[in-house]
Amino acid sequence: MHDSREVKAKVIAQTRAIKEVEGGYAVQSQTSKRLYFVNSHDWSCTCPDCQFNQVTRCKHVRAVKYWLGIEKIDANGAKTIEKVRLTYPQAWEAYNKAQTSEVEQFDVLLKDLLESVEEPTYEFGRPQLSQREVLFCAIKKVYSQMSSRRAKGLFNQAQAREVIKSSPHFNAVSKLWNEEQTAEILNKLVALSAQPLKSVETTFAIDSTGFRTTSYSQYCQEKHGADRQQKWVKLHAVCGTKTNVITSVDITDNNSGDSKFFAPLMTNTKDAGFNIEKVVADKAYNSINNYNLIQEFGGQAYIPYKSNITAHCTSGNKARLWRKMFHYFQMNQEEFMQHYHARSNAETTFHMLKSKLGDGLKSKNFVAQKNELLCKILAHNIMVLNHETHELGITSQVGVI
Numbered sequence: 117m118h119d120s121r122e123v124k125a126k127v128i129a130q131t132r133a134i135k136e137v138e139g140g141y142a143v144q145s146q147t148s149k150r151l152y153f154v155n156s157h158d159w160s161c162t163c164p165d166c167q168f169n170q171v172t173r174c175k176h177v178r179a180v181k182y183w184l185g186i187e188k189i190d191a192n193g194a195k196t197i198e199k200v201r202l203t204y205p206q207a208w209e210a211y212n213k214a215q216t217s218e219v220e221q222f223d224v225l226l227k228d229l230l231e232s233v234e235e236p237t238y239e240f241g242r243p244q245l246s247q248r249e250v251l252f253c254a255i256k257k258v259y260s261q262m263s264s265r266r267a268k269g270l271f272n273q274a275q276a277r278e279v280i281k282s283s284p285h286f287n288a289v290s291k292l293w294n295e296e297q298t299a300e301i302l303n304k305l306v307a308l309s310a311q312p313l314k315s316v317e318t319t320f321a322i323d324s325t326g327f328r329t330t331s332y333s334q335y336c337q338e339k340h341g342a343d344r345q346q347k348w349v350k351l352h353a354v355c356g357t358k359t360n361v362i363t364s365v366d367i368t369d370n371n372s373g374d375s376k377f378f379a380p381l382m383t384n385t386k387d388a389g390f391n392i393e394k395v396v397a398d399k400a401y402n403s404i405n406n407y408n409l410i411q412e413f414g415g416q417a418y419i420p421y422k423s424n425i426t427a428h429c430t431s432g433n434k435a436r437l438w439r440k441m442f443h444y445f446q447m448n449q450e451e452f453m454q455h456y457h458a459r460s461n462a463e464t465t466f467h468m469l470k471s472k473l474g475d476g477l478k479s480k481n482f483v484a485q486k487n488e489l490l491c492k493i494l495a496h497n498i499m500v501l502n503h504e505t506h507e508l509g510i511t512s513q514v515g516v517i
Contacts, residue, residue: 121171125178134183137454141183143176151449153457154180160460162453207507214506221502222495223279226255229309229498233301245288249280251301254289255498258491261474264289293484293491302490303365307388309497310356310363313504317356318393320363322381322401323462324352324374328476329485349477349485352377353493354385357396357461360468361500362493363388367486374400379409386413394418396459404430404438411437418455421445469496 124146128134132144133151140156145163152163154176160166165174230248256274257267264286271283292298326348348370355362364384366377378401386392392415397406402419410417421442430438445452473492479485 121165121173121175122178124175126182128175128179129182132179134180135450137450137457139457139460141180142450142453143179146175149449151453152176153453153460155457155460156180158460158464160463162457162460210507211503214503217506218499218502221505222259222498223256223274223277225498225501226252227279229305229494232308233305245284246281247301249282250284250288250292251305252280253284254292254487255491255494257289258473258488259495259498263478290479290484293479293487294481295487296483298487299483299490302487302494306362306365306490306493306497307384309494309501310361310390311388312501313356313359313361314388314390316358316504316508317361317363318391319357319458320354320382320385320390320392320395321357321459321462321465322352322354322378322395322397323459323466324350324377325466325470326350326370327470327485327489330476330478331480349482349489351466351489351493352381353462353465354381355462355465357458359500359504360461360465361497362465362469363390365490365493367489369482375403375406378403378406382409382413394455394458396456398459404435407438407441408434417441418452420452420456465496469493472496472499 128143128146132146133142134144135142137153141154142151143154143161144151152161154161159173159177161174161176163174163176165171166177230251233248233251235247236244252274253267253271256270257264260267260270262270267289268283268286271280271286274280275283327350329347329349331347332345350368350370350372352366352368352372352374353362354364364381366381378397382392382395392410392413394415395410395417397417397419399420399422402421402425406419407417419441425442469492473495477485477488479488
């Protein structure tokens with residue numbers, strides 16, 4: 117029995133336009149002039165089959181692989197079959213140093229980052245635990261993916277190495293996460309942890325993803341036939357497309373929309389000192405205000421348009437840039453896609469975050485879940501920073517919160 121995708125892929129490779137672009141290949145649709153971007157790093161595609169049906173090898177990905185082995189004609193007119201071997205330059209020495217030193221450097225970078233946190237003033241009564249040290253243990257716990265009780269051993273080791281002065285009780289982390297003011301501190305630390313890379317990052321991608329929790333919604337099986345559903349927490353994030361560092365975040369329930377978070381997150385990134393030259397986002401973020409905001413920042417947004425949008429949907433000077441980009445999107449799709457494909461770095465960032473630090477949250481209530489997820493993001497940024505200190509020679513310089 118023939119695989120229909122396999123058959124269609126061979127037709128696309130022989131009859132449709134395929135062009136190599138930065139980071140991958142632009143592939144023309146089999147049924148229209150629309151172009152899809154195939155990422156040559158992870159072989160993902162922007163077509164609906166990949167995005168919505170979760171197909172790992174769609175017909176466009178297969179077509180590119182066939183295209184890489186089609187007939188080639190040399191200068192003399194001779195036909196040969198040229199198999200192209202895909203290789204990617206990797207600074208293996210820097211990569212190996214970053215990976216082998218990550219555990220030790222994580223503590224060093226984390227301690228340096230937490231020096232910016234002001235300790236609460238001690239007035240009277242029983243001396244309180246150091247806020248910096250409890251934050252250190254909270255982020256270290258998330259990095260280790262251990263339970264609070266098992267992570268107590270890591271706290272003791274940090275004390276023995278004099279990274280912290282005292283090892284707190286394992287419940288201290290849970291108490292910290294259940295305090296609403298902790299989120300404000302962690303959000304500032306996220307912005308601060310990304311700042312050493314502001315000289316590197318000028319192109320940014322914004323997107324959202326979900327993290328599962330241990331909580332479940334109410335259900336009425338007998339009366340309504342409804343199964344219980346696991347609750348999710350939604351992360352809205354801006355990340356750099358070169359290093360995958362996360363510059364700004366917001367965390368909400370799983371039913372919140374995406375577009376309304378564009379302006380505050382991009383403004384936070386701008387206020388953190390980043391030079392925003394280009395922003396890429398999917399169709400959910402397409403709006404007049406979002407396009408105009410990035411222009412005000414001195415950059416350019418590349419956000420595709422939905423199929424039901426026309427240039428006459430809106431009028432007025434406010435929509436001038438939006439209409440201009442609509443015509444550019446319609447008439448120069450191949451060039452537009454060369455910019456837009458950088459959005460796949462948002463998916464790469466989320467994959468890094470979930471594969472290294474887990475895609476679930478152990479906390480029981482939303483306040484604690486939000487703080488736990490912020491600790492994951494901080495741990496991710498520290499790991500990115502550790503890698504870039506070896507590959508780019510960037511040093512960590514933090515200010516005071």
